[in-house]
Amino acid sequence: MRLPDDSETPFQINIVPMIDAIFAILAFFIISTLYLTRSEGLPVNLPTATTAESQLQDRIITITIQENRAIFINREPIELSQLEARVESLVTANSQVLVIINADENVPHGRVVSVMDRLRLVEGIRLAIATQ
Template sequence: MRLPDDSETPFQINIVPMIDAIFAILAFFIISTLYLTRSEGLPVNLPTAITGESQVQDRIITVTIQANGAIFLNQEPIELSQLEAGVESLVTADSPFLVILNADENVSHGRVVSVMDRLRLVEGIRLAIATQ
């Protein structure tokens, strides 16, 4: 019995599955990095602003005002009368701190102003208002 001569075809590397796997991994990393935005405060509906700028600083204190008027200092509930002392306990004299005010867009203007007024009494801080 004679076997037909098989012409030797050269070996080939099929890279299409490898490209598919690489694109799947790339898509995973792109989508996962979209969820890595850093939010220091509690979730509130921030107002939008066209001229908002990103503030980068190592020493950040976050004050959050929720829609019902509740105030939080670094995610801990605090009363307005205790806010100044609470921030002063976190501030050290060696470098300035940035206090970011996360106020819900439905909070009354008077409540935001009263919190800002208390924060301005603290020495050694800079005040910023968070927007989207």
């Protein structure tokens, strides 16, 4: 009796599914890094400045002034009269805190100055104005 010859087919490793998986992981990491940028304030149209410098500080408090004159401290709405007390509660003793003012470019200059005037009454903070 004659048995048919089983021609052994060589084993192959199909790398196409592995390439698909690697590209899926790569796409995940690329998309997730887009969300790593940290925006402290609310989105506003910041004015541009050619002499702007980046400020590095451990403790940062962000104050946002929107176009409709609404004030936010670290994304929480607040009234101008309560601003000084709230910032004082966030500042710890013997620490330097940087307060960044994100004011929309259409906010009246007087509103920004009144916010800065309130903040200058708080001891132990430095003021900065955000620009693009």
